[in-house]
Amino acid sequence: MSIILFKAILVVLLFLISLGIAAYSTYAERKVAAFLQDRIGPDRAGPFGLLQPIADGVKMFLKEEIIPTMSDKFLFILGPSVFMVTTLMVSAVIPWGMPLEFGGETYALQVADINIGILYVLGVVSLGVYGIMIGGWASNNKYALLGAIRASSQMISYELAMGMSVVAILLMTNGSLSINNIVEAQGTGKLYGFINVSGMNWNVFYQPVAFLIFLICAFAEANRTPFDLPESESELIGGFHTEYSSMKLGLYLFGEYINMFISSAIIACLFFGGYNFPGIDYLGTILPHNMVSIISVLVMFGKIFFFIFLFMWVRWTIPRFRYDQLMRLGWQILMPIAIVNVLLTAAAITLFGN
Amino acid sequence: MQLTNRSKVVTQPEMTWVEKLYLPAIFSGLQITIKHLFRKKATLKYPEVKKEFASVYRGMHVLKRDEQGRENCTACGLCAVSCPAEAITMDAAERKKGEEHLYREEKYAAKYEINMLRCIYCGLCEEACPKDAIYLTDRIVPSEYTRGEFVFGKDMLVEKIDDRVDVSKRKKEYSI
Numbered sequence: 001m002s003i004i005l006f007k008a009i010l011v012v013l014l015f016l017i018s019l020g021i022a023a024y025s026t027y028a029e030r031k032v033a034a035f036l037q038d039r040i041g042p043d044r045a046g047p048f049g050l051l052q053p054i055a056d057g058v059k060m061f062l063k064e065e066i067i068p069t070m071s072d073k074f075l076f077i078l079g080p081s082v083f084m085v086t087t088l089m090v091s092a093v094i095p096w097g098m099p100l101e102f103g104g105e106t107y108a109l110q111v112a113d114i115n116i117g118i119l120y121v122l123g124v125v126s127l128g129v130y131g132i133m134i135g136g137w138a139s140n141n142k143y144a145l146l147g148a149i150r151a152s153s154q155m156i157s158y159e160l161a162m163g164m165s166v167v168a169i170l171l172m173t174n175g176s177l178s179i180n181n182i183v184e185a186q187g188t189g190k191l192y193g194f195i196n197v198s199g200m201n202w203n204v205f206y207q208p209v210a211f212l213i214f215l216i217c218a219f220a221e222a223n224r225t226p227f228d229l230p231e232s233e234s235e236l237i238g239g240f241h242t243e244y245s246s247m248k249l250g251l252y253l254f255g256e257y258i259n260m261f262i263s264s265a266i267i268a269c270l271f272f273g274g275y276n277f278p279g280i281d282y283l284g285t286i287l288p289h290n291m292v293s294i295i296s297v298l299v300m301f302g303k304i305f306f307f308i309f310l311f312m313w314v315r316w317t318i319p320r321f322r323y324d325q326l327m328r329l330g331w332q333i334l335m336p337i338a339i340v341n342v343l344l345t346a347a348a349i350t351l352f353g354n
Numbered sequence: 355m356q357l358t359n360r361s362k363v364v365t366q367p368e369m370t371w372v373e374k375l376y377l378p379a380i381f382s383g384l385q386i387t388i389k390h391l392f393r394k395k396a397t398l399k400y401p402e403v404k405k406e407f408a409s410v411y412r413g414m415h416v417l418k419r420d421e422q423g424r425e426n427c428t429a430c431g432l433c434a435v436s437c438p439a440e441a442i443t444m445d446a447a448e449r450k451k452g453e454e455h456l457y458r459e460e461k462y463a464a465k466y467e468i469n470m471l472r473c474i475y476c477g478l479c480e481e482a483c484p485k486d487a488i489y490l491t492d493r494i495v496p497s498e499y500t501r502g503e504f505v506f507g508k509d510m511l512v513e514k515i516d517d518r519v520d521v522s523k524r525k526k527e528y529s530i
Contacts, residue, residue: 036387040397212377317387318380 006107014091014111022257023053025308029257032312060250068140068243075138080244080251083131087258089124093117094265095180097275097297101289109297110180117179118166121266122159125221128259129155132230135252136240147239150323151230154220157330158227162217164338165210168345169203169270179266183274200278204271209341211271213334218263220330223256225315229323264307268300275300407492409523412475414493415468416519417512418486420458425512426487429463433479433488441472442479459485466511470495470504480524489521 027042027049034041042049067076095110114120129152136148170177173185186201204211220227231239238244241252268274275296284292321329372378398405407413418426429446447464449457456462479488498504513519 032391035391035395038390038393038396040395040399043399313384313387317383 003105003107007111010109010111011092014096015088018088018091018258018261019254021261021308022254023057025257025260026056026253027053028308029312029315032309033316036313036316057250060247063246065246065248066243070140071243072138072140075134076243077248079131079135079138080248080255081131082134083128083255084251084258086124086128086131087255087262090121090262091265093120093179094262094269095183095274096300098289098293100293108180109293113178113180116177118170118177118182118270121179122163122166126155126159128255131255132240135244139240139243141243143236143238144240144242147230147232147236147242150236151223151240154223154227154229154326154330157327158217158220158334161213161330161334161338162221164335164342165207165213165217166270167342168207168210168338171342171345171349172203172206179269179274183269183276186273187276187280200273200276202271202273202276207271207341207345209337210345211267213338213341214270215267216329216334218267219311219314220326222259222263222311224260224311226318226321227326228315228320229326232320260308260311261304264304264311265300267307268303272303274303411492412477412490414470414491414495415473415479415506415511416489416491416493416521417466417508418489418521419513419515419518422455423515424454424456424458425462426458426485427463427466428459428461428485428487429466430461430484432482432484436478436482437473438476438478439472439474441469441474443467463508466508468506468511470506471501486525489519489524491519491521491524493519 030052031041031049033039042052045051045055067073092111093114095108095113097109099106099108101107132151132155133148136144136146136151139145169182173182176182176185182203186203188201219225223230229239230236231241236242241249244252277296277299280292280296283295287295420426429444431444431446434440434442434444443465444463444467445465446461449460449462475490477490480490495504
């Protein structure tokens with residue numbers, strides 16, 4: 001099997017998994033919301049309502065497609081497309097598991113191990129703003145424009161703190177930007193230099209503050225509560241997707257859930273050791289290599305699902321910020337803390353070594 | 355002037371540093387919501403499971419028949435008099451020969467109407483009835499399209515012979 005064929009299969013698989021997880025995130029969101037409010041949630045379509053996403057998808061496709069007459073038709077269609085494409089693009093640099101081995105050749109479970117991985121992630125994620133901005137502008141609707149402006153200013157503000165919190169991680173991996181390197185570094189070495197559990201050397205134990213900042217910024221980037229001001233239903237009707245209908249609206253909603261999935265994957269990679277799990281070395285001695293790889297993929301997805309659950313859990317716990325509070329949090333609190341964190345990390349590394 | 359000792363001074367103290375972090379508050383909030391994840395769910399799967407009405411529930415009225423299928427009501431008018439909403443009207447008529455199997459006593463209600471929009475479901479008609487004729491049941495008044503349709507006549511109120519309404523729970527035994 002040539003490496004190109006393997007990558008092609010991986011790309012298609014990732015695409016399908018992203019869409020599948022996004023579809024079932026909508027279901028999970030409704031279920032989690034229901035459970036947290038002592039309800040049952042959707043349970044009519046299929047066993048436990050498991051066919052609900054399909055019913056929702058069919059509904060979305062069959063809805064009437066409305067393009068406002070006063071809107072810019074080209075941009076109106078471009079908006080959701082850009083949003084969807086950018087959200088899907090991020091998954092390319094995430095290592096989903098340990099490399100597989102077939103006939104002496106290794107196949108990395110990562111579409112592209114580019115050496116600027118995390119930079120690519122930050123870049124593509126900020127491109128996602130264009131999808132929202134274009135969509136909101138092209139709608140020719142005051143609410144949509146307000147939502148789009150809120151979204152873009154919010155995402156730009158929080159990207160700074162996000163980038164700063166990532167810098168602290170990069171300092172710990174000798175400045176390597178490749179996500180693969182970051183994940184591998186968390187699988188080797190002893191925790192705090194003396195606790196010897198293989199695959200447990202996670203960044204979150206060294207950088208809890210950076211993790212917290214990154215998590216908060218990930219909420220803001222994914223436009224989730226408590227930072228869902230761009231689409232706050234109670235103030236802006238639907239925000240930037242007020243004028244959208246049918247599958248174009250579906251793409252926006254879908255994109256948000258894929259965003260959530262990708263954000264969870266990145267959090268898992270940067271702070272929770274990616275596919276590493278305690279005892280990964282020991283398992284490697286008693287099981288065939290590919291078996292361990294598959295287990296590592298499952299562990300990775302377990303971590304991702306936990307963070308997706310965390311996203312939902314927080315959504316149904318905390319109310320929405322006021323806009324000035326949001327900006328104050330981003331610029332006056334998270335930014336300084338992130339910068340101080342970077343300085344402290346750098347000082348600690350200079351003084352004590354790694 | 356102090357009237358009671360129960361008055362409290364309202365204060366808005368400055369938040370401490372820990373409180374300003376908001377994180378402890380958020381974590382305690384998360385704890386509360388996660389507890390609800392494992393609570394017993396309050397939902398009833400409605401069409402399959404129906405919530406039982408309380409035995410004192412007062413819904414749509416029924417005009418009872420006796421064991422032989424004869425109407426109990428003698429059109430005495432006590433229910434109409436007792437009705438605080440003035441929702442009940444009736445016309446009395448005399449029982450003819452050969453109608454003994456339809457009406458229990460010599461007088462009966464030829465017309466018996468309750469305006470369901472006026473009715474306040476207090477149950478005083480049931481209290482007033484000396485003939486065990488009118489009862490409030492746990493049935494829900496059906497919805498209609500016009501106001502006129504809410505004036506229910508005997509066709510809606512008298513129980514069907516082959517579809518009797520069980521009011522045994524609401525029957526009260528009085529003893530003097």
